[in-house]
Amino acid sequence: MKFRAKTEVKSEIPTASMPDIIFMLLVFFMVTTVLREFEGLQLILPSATKIEKLEFKRNTAHVWVSKAGLVSIDDKRVPVPNIRHVIYAKIAENPRLTISLKADRDTHMKTIMDVQQEFRHANALKVNYAALSRGN
């Protein structure tokens, strides 16, 4: 004796809206991607517990300070007294700029303070000391 199912259940995933979903993802990634990345200098960042995230990459300028006191902005070596001019140009372009100061953990504070003074002269007052998160 044969049994037959009374109703046939269709099991198909509707794919009609797939291109729409892909397009939406595509647009999302296109908007969030910032292609230009700078390598910076070789350094080991300090670590800290209470760190905050920088919101927008577009409002961030990176300044690298190596252990030896070399300063690099946008992959260009900048002598310390010239930092103010470079940063001033950046601030003029985007007044909401935050500076991410990526300094090696063994950098002497003299260098950091000198660099910070340059930021003040350029009226770039929002600084973020880049640090790695340390597990509690």
Next chain:
Amino acid sequence: MADIAFLLLVFFLVTTTISMDKGIGQLLPAIGEELEVNPKNITKVLVNATGQILLDEELIPLNQLRGRIKNMLAQNDRLIVSVKTHSQTKHQVYIDVLDQLKQAGAPRISIAEPDF
């Protein structure tokens, strides 16, 4: 059409770097904005070249700084913590101190120039 979109999607997925900009935020004072404050509201934190910390002329270990500052803040909420380092102090020590102050919830942190 969907294939092209897929291809572009994969490209952007691969090239996207998730923002790893994390750190300790600090607002610098503008040039010429040095103002007089009541000395009662200032607490001095001095850090020497070897990383020893002096809080109000008393040597304390780093991990006690947070609790001490927290107590002081409870007594005086207008407290300004002034951090002064030696010019040879390592950046890591400075970040550690700032980290402790941030954990204590110190709203106003001032950074003094090293004297020597």
